[in-house]
Amino acid sequence: MSSPHQGDEPTPRDDSTGPMPSGPYLPYDSLGSQEQGASQAHGEGGSTGGQQGWWDETRQDPYAHDAYGQPHHGYAQQGPSQGYPYPGSPGTPPSSADRRRGPGWLGAGALALAAALIAGAIGGIGGGLVTDMRDDGSGGGPTIVQRDGEQAERPEGSVAAIAADAVPSVVTIRVNGSGGSGTGSGWVYDDQGHIVTNNHVVEAAGGSGRVRIELSDGSRRSAEVVGRDSAYDLAVLKADPQGLEPLAIGSSDEVVVGDEVVAVGSPLGLGSTVTAGIVSALERPVAAGESGDESYISAIQTDTAINPGNSGGPLLNSDGNVVGVNTAIAQLPGQMSASGSIGLGFAIPSDVVVRTVDQLISSGEAQHPIIGVSLDRRWQGEGAKVIEESDMPGDQPSVVPGGPADKAGIKPGDVIIEMDGRRVTDLDQLVVRIRAQAVGDKVTLKVLRDGDERELTMTLEAAEEN
Numbered sequence: 120m121s122s123p124h125q126g127d128e129p130t131p132r133d134d135s136t137g138p139m140p141s142g143p144y145l146p147y148d149s150l151g152s153q154e155q156g157a158s159q160a161h162g163e164g165g166s167t168g169g170q171q172g173w174w175d176e177t178r179q180d181p182y183a184h185d186a187y188g189q190p191h192h193g194y195a196q197q198g199p200s201q202g203y204p205y206p207g208s209p210g211t212p213p214s215s216a217d218r219r220r221g222p223g224w225l226g227a228g229a230l231a232l233a234a235a236l237i238a239g240a241i242g243g244i245g246g247g248l249v250t251d252m253r254d255d256g257s258g259g260g261p262t263i264v265q266r267d268g269e270q271a272e273r274p275e276g277s278v279a280a281i282a283a284d285a286v287p288s289v290v291t292i293r294v295n296g297s298g299g300s301g302t303g304s305g306w307v308y309d310d311q312g313h314i315v316t317n318n319h320v321v322e323a324a325g326g327s328g329r330v331r332i333e334l335s336d337g338s339r340r341s342a343e344v345v346g347r348d349s350a351y352d353l354a355v356l357k358a359d360p361q362g363l364e365p366l367a368i369g370s371s372d373e374v375v376v377g378d379e380v381v382a383v384g385s386p387l388g389l390g391s392t393v394t395a396g397i398v399s400a401l402e403r404p405v406a407a408g409e410s411g412d413e414s415y416i417s418a419i420q421t422d423t424a425i426n427p428g429n430s431g432g433p434l435l436n437s438d439g440n441v442v443g444v445n446t447a448i449a450q451l452p453g454q455m456s457a458s459g460s461i462g463l464g465f466a467i468p469s470d471v472v473v474r475t476v477d478q479l480i481s482s483g484e485a486q487h488p489i490i491g492v493s494l495d496r497r498w499q500g501e502g503a504k505v506i507e508e509s510d511m512p513g514d515q516p517s518v519v520p521g522g523p524a525d526k527a528g529i530k531p532g533d534v535i536i537e538m539d540g541r542r543v544t545d546l547d548q549l550v551v552r553i554r555a556q557a558v559g560d561k562v563t564l565k566v567l568r569d570g571d572e573r574e575l576t577m578t579l580e581a582a583e584e585n
Contacts, residue, residue, distance in 0.1 A: 281381050281439045282393040286335050288366045289432055291385040292316055292342075292356070296328020304384030304432030305332065305356065306441065308476060312360030315476055316431030317446050318347040318414075321354045332358055335391045346479030350487050350554070351471060352414040352446050354431075355479045366433060369440030371468030374398055374419060382423045382445055382464075384432025396423030402555075404547040405447055405465045417551035418465035419443045425464035434466040442469045474557055486558045488579035491522025492529060494546045502536040502567065503546040505529060527577035529566060536572070537565035553579065 273279035288307045292314075294300060303320030307313075314332060321344055324330050330342045340358050347354035378398045386392050400420035406413055421434065425445050434443035443466030451461060478485040493511065498504035505524075506517045508531045517531045518524050529535075535543055539562055543549045556562060558581040565574050 276437050278381055278393065278395045281435055281437070282383065284439050285366060285381070285383050285433065285435055286391045286393065288364050289335065289383045289391070290314060291333040291388075291390040292320055292431065293331045293333065293339075294321055294324045294328060296324035298323030298325055298328070302385060302388045302428055303430045304428065304445070306383075306431075306433045307363045307365045308355070309365050310360060310363075312358045312363055313345065313476075313480060314342060314356040314358060315444060315472065316354050316356065317444065318349050318352045318354045320431045321347060321356065322349075330356060332356070333390060334362075346483035346485075348475055348479060348485040350414055351467065351475045351485060352416065353444065353467065353472060353475050353479070353485070355476055366435075367438075367440045368469055368473060369436050369438065369442045371419065371442045371470045374401065374436065374442050374468075376401060379437050380421055380423055380442065381435045382421070382425055382429060382432060383435065384425075384429040384445060386424075386426035386428040386459075388428055392429075394424040396421050399463070402548075402552070403465060404551040406547070406551070414446075415551050415554045416446065416465065416467050416471075417555040418447070419468055421464050421466065422462045423464055424460040424462075426459040429464075440469075441472075443467055444469075444472050468555070471555055487582045488553055488556050488558045488560065489522070489582045490524045490529075490553055490577060490579065491519035492524045493517045494549070496546060498534075498546070500534065501545075502534045502543050503549040504534045505531055507532050523577040523580050527564070527575040528573075529564070529575060529577075530568065533566040533568050535564050535566050537563075539563055 273283070285306075290305050290307070292303045292305045294303070301320070301323065303316055305314040305316035305320070308315045321330055324344065330344060331339050332342050333339045342356040342358040345355040345357050376398055379395065380398055381393060381395045383391070383393050386394075398419055399422050403418045403420040405416045405418040419434065419442065423434070425448050429445045430447075432445050433441040434445055436442045445464060445466050447465040448459070449461055449463035449465075475485045492505045493515075495504045495506040495510065508517055511517050518529055535549055537543055538549060538552050541552075543552075553562075556579055558579055560579050561576060562579065563574060563576050565572055567573075
């Protein structure tokens with residue numbers, strides 16, 4: 120998940136019922152109406168700190184992610200749950216994730232006023248500094264509390280011990296460009312100075328904007344964008360490697376529900392912030408972004424507090440290893456503005472992160488696996504249905520000739536009910552599971568055709584990028 124941007128608002132969803140175009144990705148707004156909403160956590164600060172669409176408060180999808188990049192021609196017009204990126208991306212639309220719901224009607228007014236005052240104070244000083252004024256009225260600056268003696272040691276595996284090791288390797292990212300400005304989070308990937316963050320955090324910088332990173336000691340240095348990918352909502356920066364210590368990376372495949380996790384980032388522009396919780400679900404279908412610029416993630420769900428500005432920051436396991444990149448938060452149904460943490464945050468699994476980041480470093484681009492079918496978002500039954508040829512616009516085929524699905528024997532009208540032995544409940548789940556694989560992987564699909572079940576094996580191929 121990434122740190123959300125204040126003021127980011129998502130764009131209206133397209134609830135048309137027509138078939139979705141064939142292609143490697145499913146558009147975010149092709150997911151269809153949902154009862155739950157989610158918002159991506161954007162960086163705190165800039166008036167446009169985040170790309171439009173990440174904080175689409177008009178959307179009804181349960182999750183939303185910030186996605187920018189080349190148009191995706193999805194498997195189907197319907198995609199995974201929509202959400203919004205956490206840590207703000209400079210240049211992405213501002214999010215309102217810093218607003219929280221009060222505990223009751225009587226206290227709502229007072230809490231809203233307090234929240235507004237706090238948000239105003241943070242925004243007025245660039246989302247980076249909170250001060251305590253002296254009682255003597257001198258108002259000379261923040262009160263600095265000095266502690267005597269050595270810092271107490273904390274047991275290995277404790278949140279304090281994890282934080283002590285991780286905080287120096289997590290940076291605040293500040294972006295200014297033609298697309299706006301904002302603040303997000305990132306972390307040191309290797310000893311060459313590569314920094315991992317969300318695409319929606321840096322997308323606003325464009326080709327001529329300025330990107331800077333701020334270390335935990337307050338020092339700043341410039342950075343350049345090495346590559347970014349809207350489909351996975353990931354980006355790589357490079358800065359002077361002097362003094363940068365990379366974080367250890369764990370395998371997200373080993374994560375289980377209930378594992379304790381720690382998030383580090385710059386929520387609301389407050390750098391070096393540490394929050395803790397557990398993994399509350401796995402393989403949660405999450406998607407967000409404007410049509411043609413969608414991201415699809417089989418996300419790690421956590422109750423760890425994630426707010427605007429956390430986007431791009433690491434999610435760490437009890438060994439202090441990165442198991443995910445924070446990128447989105449859930450949004451309450453019917454809510455007209457993106458809020459802060461409500462206990463449902465989403466992170467891109469580290470196995471996907473490593474594969475994508477390595478591709479971005481080596482070539483500046485990432486590959487996206489496809490099966491080559493168009494799915495019917497009007498289908499209300501179990502599984503994901505390949506749209507009938509008669510329902511396709513023009514002469515477009517619902518199964519791409521010569522594509523992976525065609526080679527495996529999938530036909531128009533087939534309903535995909537299982538992938539690699541696991542049930543497929545809907546189109547969104549199928550899409551994110553495919554997207555979690557690598558190009559060249561073999562997958563086994565069980566399809567329902569004319570009442571009979573058939574098992575087919577296919578090899579995933581790379582999407583042709585525009």
